[in-house]
Amino acid sequence: GAVVSQHPSWVICKSGTSVKIECRSLDFQATTMFWYRQFPKQSLMLMATSNEGSKATYEQGVEKDKFLINHASLTLSTLTVTSAHPEDSSFYICSARGQTIVDEQFFGPGTRLTVL
Amino acid sequence: AQSVAQPEDQVNVAEGNPLTVKCTYSVSGNPYLFWYVQYPNRGLQFLLKYITGDNLVKGSYGFEAEFNKSQTSFHLKKPSALVSDSALYFCAVRDSGSYGGSQGNLIFGKGTKLSVKP
Numbered sequence: 319g320a321v322v323s324q325h326p327s328w329v330i331c332k333s334g335t336s337v338k339i340e341c342r343s344l345d346f347q348a349t350t351m352f353w354y355r356q357f358p359k360q361s362l363m364l365m366a367t368s369n370e371g372s373k374a375t376y377e378q379g380v381e382k383d384k385f386l387i388n389h390a391s392l393t394l395s396t397l398t399v400t401s402a403h404p405e406d407s408s409f410y411i412c413s414a415r416g417q418t419i420v421d422e423q424f425f426g427p428g429t430r431l432t433v434l
Numbered sequence: 435a436q437s438v439a440q441p442e443d444q445v446n447v448a449e450g451n452p453l454t455v456k457c458t459y460s461v462s463g464n465p466y467l468f469w470y471v472q473y474p475n476r477g478l479q480f481l482l483k484y485i486t487g488d489n490l491v492k493g494s495y496g497f498e499a500e501f502n503k504s505q506t507s508f509h510l511k512k513p514s515a516l517v518s519d520s521a522l523y524f525c526a527v528r529d530s531g532s533y534g535g536s537q538g539n540l541i542f543g544k545g546t547k548l549s550v551k552p
Contacts, residue, residue, distance in 0.1 A: 324477070352539055361524065361544045362478075411477050422468060423540055425477040 320346045322414050324426035331402055332434055339397045339429045341412030347392035348414030352423065353385070356409045368395055402433040436461045438527050440543035447515045447550050455510040455546045457499075457525030466528040467508040468540060469499055471521045478524060484508060495519070515550045522547050 321344040331337050341351060350369050354362040366382075368374035368389035376382045384406075386398040395414075399406055409430055413423040437460045447453045459465055466485055470478040482493025489501040499510045510523060526540040 322477070361542045364539055367539055409475075413478075422480050422483050424480065425470070427477040428475065430475065 320344070320414075320416075320424045322348075322412065322424045322426040324412055324429050326429060327427060328430040328432075330432045330434065333403050334401055336398055336400045337402055337431060339399075339410055339412070339431075341395045341397070341414070341426050343393045343414040343424070346414075346416055346424075348395075349392065349417045350415045351389055351395040352413040352415070353387060353395075353397050354411045354413065356411060356428075362411060365397075399431065402431070404433045407431055407433045436527055436541045438525050438541055438543035440523075440525055440546045442546050443544075444547040444549060447548070449517050449550055449552050450514050453512050453515040453519070453548065453550070455523050455525075455548060457508045457510065457543060458506050459508060459525070459527045460506065461527055465508075467499070467501060468526040468528070469493065469497070469508075469510050470524045470526065472524065472545070473521050481510070481523075515548075517550050517552055520548055520550045 323342045325340045352367050353365045355365050356362050364377050365380045366374040366376045366387050368387050370389050370392050374387035384400055389395040409428050411428045412426040415421050415423045439458045441456055468483045469481040471481055472478050481497050482491050484491045484501045492498045497512050499508050501508050522545045524545050525543040528540050
């Protein structure tokens with residue numbers, strides 16, 4: 319299947335700093351990218367959906383000013399956690415999908431964020 | 435509203451025995467159904483999908499799933515479990531009538547932990 323990469327795979331930062339996570343589709347053009355958050359032993363919670371060149375659509379309860387998403391190209395999306403706090407510590411997973419609704423979503427390996 | 439239910443938090447199977455991980459769904463239109471597997475501290479790996487056609491779908495690593503429209507189910511199965519199959523399994527659905535924005539995304543079940551003992 320297609321490959322989606324995430325960088326970094328883990329990051330530790332101090333409270334109040336900002337962290338950027340990159341998501342790349344390596345061998346296909348991702349029309350749509352998704353960002354999920356996963357708490358321990360829980361399912362994935364969709365945070366936002368982004369289409370290339372458009373503003374991201376955020377799910378209810380997700381602060382768009384805190385979780386900045388940029389989908390600048392068909393192969394790259396970034397999630398920036400601004401002014402991170404300990405409660406933002408989580409496993410963040412990106413996913414990319416091709417052009418049609420029948421396409422499966424391919425997932426990145428995830429980024430473990432720990433805010434001290 | 436779309437939803438997915440995985441009624442079992444955990445499934446325990448002995449190696450070599452058949453396994454079933456249950457999934458039921460609810461959508462307003464025709465469902466697109468998916469199974470993913472997640473190993474510890476990793477992202478999700480695609481196993482198989484049902485879009486249309488044959489109700490029995492074969493996927494990666496010897497897994498298969500049967501679409502049952504009358505029971506709105508899409509149970510994941512494998513004839514002979516391996517210890518290496520131990521992981522977290524997620525069923526997901528996408529409504530064929532939805533597209534674009536968050537409506538085009540997958541809705542996940544809460545996951546079922548599969549434990550295969552030697």
